[in-house]
Amino acid sequence: MWTKLKSLPWYEVLLPLVAVVLALLIGSGFILYVGENPLEAYRILFTESLGSMRNIATTLQRATPLMFTGLAVAFAFRVGLFNIGAEGQLYMGAFAAVWVGITFDLPRFIHLPLAILAAMVGGALWASIAGYLKAKLGVHEVINSIMLNFIALFLTDWLVTGPFHGGSWVPETVRIKPSATLTRIYLPTRLTTAIYLAVAVAAVVYVILWRTKRGYELRAVGLNPEAAEYAGISVSRNLLIGMAISGALAGLAGAEQILGLHNRFIVRFSSDLGFMGVAVALLGKNHPVGVLLAAVLFGALQSGSAALDRLTSVPRELITIIQGLIIFFVAAEYLIRRLLRLKEDA
Amino acid sequence: MGDLLAMMFNTTVFAAALRMATPLIFAALGGIISERSGVVNIALEGMMLTGSFTAMFVTHLTGLPWVGALGAMAAGALMGLLHALFCVRYRSNQVVTGTAINIFAGGLTVFLLRHFFGSAGTSPQVTVIKDITIPVLSQIPWVDKVLGRQNPLVYLAFVAVAVVHVVIYKTPWGLRLRAVGEHPQAADTVGVNVYRMRYTAVAISGALAALGGTYLSIAHLSRFSEGMTAGRGFIALAAVIFGKWTPLGALGACLFFGYGDALQMRLSDVGIPTQFLNMLPYVMTMVALAGFIGKAVGPKASGQPYIKG
Numbered sequence: 001m002w003t004k005l006k007s008l009p010w011y012e013v014l015l016p017l018v019a020v021v022l023a024l025l026i027g028s029g030f031i032l033y034v035g036e037n038p039l040e041a042y043r044i045l046f047t048e049s050l051g052s053m054r055n056i057a058t059t060l061q062r063a064t065p066l067m068f069t070g071l072a073v074a075f076a077f078r079v080g081l082f083n084i085g086a087e088g089q090l091y092m093g094a095f096a097a098v099w100v101g102i103t104f105d106l107p108r109f110i111h112l113p114l115a116i117l118a119a120m121v122g123g124a125l126w127a128s129i130a131g132y133l134k135a136k137l138g139v140h141e142v143i144n145s146i147m148l149n150f151i152a153l154f155l156t157d158w159l160v161t162g163p164f165h166g167g168s169w170v171p172e173t174v175r176i177k178p179s180a181t182l183t184r185i186y187l188p189t190r191l192t193t194a195i196y197l198a199v200a201v202a203a204v205v206y207v208i209l210w211r212t213k214r215g216y217e218l219r220a221v222g223l224n225p226e227a228a229e230y231a232g233i234s235v236s237r238n239l240l241i242g243m244a245i246s247g248a249l250a251g252l253a254g255a256e257q258i259l260g261l262h263n264r265f266i267v268r269f270s271s272d273l274g275f276m277g278v279a280v281a282l283l284g285k286n287h288p289v290g291v292l293l294a295a296v297l298f299g300a301l302q303s304g305s306a307a308l309d310r311l312t313s314v315p316r317e318l319i320t321i322i323q324g325l326i327i328f329f330v331a332a333e334y335l336i337r338r339l340l341r342l343k344e345d346a
Numbered sequence: 347m348g349d350l351l352a353m354m355f356n357t358t359v360f361a362a363a364l365r366m367a368t369p370l371i372f373a374a375l376g377g378i379i380s381e382r383s384g385v386v387n388i389a390l391e392g393m394m395l396t397g398s399f400t401a402m403f404v405t406h407l408t409g410l411p412w413v414g415a416l417g418a419m420a421a422g423a424l425m426g427l428l429h430a431l432f433c434v435r436y437r438s439n440q441v442v443t444g445t446a447i448n449i450f451a452g453g454l455t456v457f458l459l460r461h462f463f464g465s466a467g468t469s470p471q472v473t474v475i476k477d478i479t480i481p482v483l484s485q486i487p488w489v490d491k492v493l494g495r496q497n498p499l500v501y502l503a504f505v506a507v508a509v510v511h512v513v514i515y516k517t518p519w520g521l522r523l524r525a526v527g528e529h530p531q532a533a534d535t536v537g538v539n540v541y542r543m544r545y546t547a548v549a550i551s552g553a554l555a556a557l558g559g560t561y562l563s564i565a566h567l568s569r570f571s572e573g574m575t576a577g578r579g580f581i582a583l584a585a586v587i588f589g590k591w592t593p594l595g596a597l598g599a600c601l602f603f604g605y606g607d608a609l610q611m612r613l614s615d616v617g618i619p620t621q622f623l624n625m626l627p628y629v630m631t632m633v634a635l636a637g638f639i640g641k642a643v644g645p646k647a648s649g650q651p652y653i654k655g
Binding site: 030034082084133137139140142143144146147148150151154155157158161162272275276278279282315317318319320321322323324325327328330331332333334335 | 388432435437439441442443445446447448449450451452453454456457460461577580583587619621622624628629631632635637
């Protein structure tokens with residue numbers, strides 16, 4: 001019975017959906033606990049995030065960086081790498097973007113792409129440290145990525161409060177030149193053209209992974225490194241490339257944050273965008289389309305959260321709790337499989 | 347330069363180093379016990395934070411900080427059991443579940459803070475665990491300034507290191523723990539309940555990490571504030587690796603990291619950016635992992651779910 005179910009394509013969609021439903025169910029326990037009506041709270045969350053064009057635009061704006069970090073983590077997973085370092089790569093990418101945005105005076109059609117490219121390079125180089133240590137010395141990338149997250153945090157912290165300090169009392173750089181900013185496409189929200197870039201990048205990721213020889217090699221290494229090596233595919237080379245591309249994608253999230261949202265580097269601006277990328281990747285089943293959808297869900301939760309504070313007595317941190325719960329359940333495929341099977345037997 | 351040296355070997359700095367090391371030591375011991383059983387614990391941060399909040403909350407309710415500490419340990423153990431439930435029973439990826447715990451704990455503590463106290467940033471002030479003077483130590487010159495008068499939790503951290511060392515290396519339970527983390531199949535064959543060992547170990551891990559968090563909210567400070575662990579759980583994780591998964595090694599790493607922490611308050615006055623000292627634990631851990639200072643290798647089965655055959 002189960003094997004038959006598993007062969008169906010909707011199985012891929014079913015597991016994440018069950019994870020989200022379970023998280024919302026447990027979340028309603030927290031809502032009841034503070035004395036509110038879960039249905040009402042979720043209704044508010046829904047209308048405030050998707051109920052109008054303006055709300056949808058805000059949701060998409062919140063989703064954009066998560067699309068990039070989600071794609072970054074998903075790409076690495078496909079190569080058999082756990083990139084928990086998207087947070088640090090995002091910071092390094094963001095700093096590269098802000099540096100280009102501040103330093104150069106160029107026409108927009110050069111300046112903006114250059115800043116985006118710089119962010120990709122920054123993220124890729126930072127990720128490559130963990131990639132190199134994994135490929136050449138066999139050190140597990142998880143611990144190194146975590147360490148690199150903190151190193152990036154403190155490094156940018158120093159750069160922004162030291163050599164690149166904007167001069168005000170706030171720990172931030174000066175603003176980037178207007179020629180390096182992304183264009184806002186739905187005023188008054190802060191949604192920018194970065195959303196188009198995210199969708200395009202998702203398509204590129206799909207093409208690289210499933211339509212090129214390199215992608216075939218990367219996925220082969222991800223599925224079974226021994227077999228790949230035996231078939232003449234260089235594992236270490238593909239690990240290096242996989243980690244670098246993943247880092248470049250995380251760097252794009254940094255570019256979006258700087259060139260689209262903040263227009264300057266504020267110390268510690270990322271609110272766990274890199275870690276949420278892990279959730280988004282897993283929820284999206286490491287597929288570009290799934291990642292985009294999962295990012296929209298997380299974006300919706302975040303953009304609706306302010307309304308919880310405004311209209312109910314439910315603290316907005318309910319959203320963080322739900323996001324955490326989604327990660328629990330999405331990782332617990334075994335649990336969900338058993339839950340579903342139980343239902344069928346009954 | 348003379349000033350710098352005087353500063354580095356200042357008794358006040360050493361005393362501060364011990365205080366900064368204390369939460370790290372508890373959490374690192376927790377990390378060691380969990381990893382030794384074969385469960386990777388990157389959730390130390392979330393477990394510490396849970397401890398910080400619960401210690402404040404229970405102390406707020408009872409007025410008794412030691413009861414607060416016990417409450418924190420219980421809450422930490424619960425977080426540990428949650429981690430173990432997913433890692434051991436549902437065979438989830440341990441790093442992913444650890445990330446989930448960290449995010450969940452970050453959300454939950456602020457959710458409760460705002461629900462009970464209506465404020466986002468910090469809790470009201472609570473009674474603290476007060477510093478004590480140790481009669482013998484406070485008689486010895488120089489030592490008295492460093493060790494003579496400290497918080498009970500500071501002394502307890504050292505006791506805990508000794509206890510965990512003895513438990514891991516000198517008791518049957520410790521032998522089973524190590525067996526489960528190195529070779530669960532073999533342990534299972536000789537009748538060790540792998541699942542129960544791992545549940546117990548991760549629960550203890552959570553309780554210890556929470557005790558580290560306790561120190562922050564009701565000893566070092568007298569209130570809980572949002573995200574107050576500020577990455578200390580990850581520094582503890584670094585200490586576990588840098589100390590090669592041994593209690594004494596981790597103690598050394600924690601003391602060193604705590605010393606760096608204590609020093610940075612002073613070095614910033616001399617113009618050395620504090621961020622570089624902040625980076626130190628992480629850089630050193632990467633160097634250690636890369637094998638430049640004797641290869642750091644963890645328990646063999648760490649990270650692998652065990653499926654009873």
